[in-house]
Amino acid sequence: MVTEPTLLILASLADGDKHGYAMMEDIHQLAGVRLGAGTLYGAITRMEELGWIAGLESEERRKPYRLTALGRRHLEEQMSALDKMVKRTLRRLKPA
């Protein structure tokens, strides 16, 4: 189970823009992980500084976030590495 908050947020934003609470719900459905508000906004702060996500115009006090090109590339790299590791591990698990 992936529990890294930054990766979970990037994965959640991969299919469209979302605000904080929507991200929390989506991550819960996607990975079964319940992110706390403190953890979520700590990660959002850092990721925005790194340029992986960008805030959009607020909608009734709730600000949606969008994945940037840099963030998408980082997510693809991480998922690709994860995919390779999963495939190798599954091959090891197959009976000889």
Add this chain to the structure above:
Amino acid sequence: MRRGIRLLAKCYPRAWRERYGVEFDALMEDVEPDLQEFTNVLGGAVKLQLASGTALWKFLGVMALVGILASVGAWKLAPQRYVSTAQLRVTPPDGGDVAKAQADQDLDLMLQTTLSRGSLMEIIQRPSLNLYRAERMRIPVEDVIQQMRSDIMVRRDREGSTFSVSFAYPDRLKSPAVLRELTRKLVEGNAMVARNREFIWLEAWKEHAPPGVTVEPAAPPSYPSDPEPRLSIFLAWGFGVGLALGVLVFAIVRQPRLMRQLALCGMAGCVLGGAASFLMPETFVSEVVMRITPPVNPARWYAGTKPESFVERVERLKNAVLGALKNGSERNISIQLFPTTSRVGTARISATGSSALQAQSLASEVVSGFLEQFITEETAREGDDIRYMAERRLGPHIDVLDPPSLPQTPASPNRALMASLGLLAGLLAGALMSWRRRPSGPAMTAVPQPI
């Protein structure tokens, strides 16, 4: 809870709140307010405060405030004790320094007798008082007596004309009741000492004893109104602990890897130290307290001679007693001397054994040895001088204040100490390893850390 979480949200750094405050507050309205969310928001506030370069002193100030608030809660939960105090007046007899020294000696004897194991146990078990009931079911009797001794405080003023006795106990009415008993025992002890002295002088020297010290109540036991410990003590502790925790949290957030390594090494050391203590053989210690007093003689008997001091007498008796022990048991005996005056004092004998019974029987053997040796010496000296004949009639001057105890728990190995030493060694080893592995160049910070 929701209100508390909203309040916590205000603790985030100002710059951060200006950027994210509105949307974070909106999120707070959506999330389920529970303890997990509360601690998560609190952790986020602490981490962001520290990561945003908040000065150490500012963070420490907040932690000290939290510590003070927590200490108020702890004070409410802490067991309250009521301290009652009584005062006794001491009037030494006329007769200069010699009389004053005799008065001090008598007072010490009275206090030792009043605070002896038997005397305190009698008070503890008295049905009308029934003290330390919960403790007596939980811990050994020896420890209960020791606790009572620590709850009693005797203070003497500088001139020596009065001394106060205090007793602290959770029951507001029992505290002065116990103190009444203690003062009664002291005053009665004083009268008994005077009676004994008179009897001895009449018996031995056919004359009245010189006047001794007088002890009488000066102020009855006070009825305490406010319980202890005082809130101010808790506040001071809360402040100190808050500051210490602040430094620790600051270090954990700023140096998480180092602190994790230190914690792991410390825990490993603690476990190793604790495990090593279980491999060591257990030893039990039985203790005896004896009081040794000189014979009561008119001063004229000592004209021109130097009476044997307390230390000289015990050392001489000790050598004879320990020399008579078999199988090298003398190595398991230690004797501490507490001279009150040059001729009076108490001796604490500690006997060590691999079992509680072995330790107790060795202590009993040593006490019997002291008493036998004393009587043998006195009998042998009878023919020397007429004054020894008179002394002999007064009986031995060794009183066993606390008979050999039966230890309930082993005295060594000290598992808590060994685990603490292991913890310390682990922390040192962890610090040394981190220092040796420190990077030589600038650290890479591009990789995002989990938040």
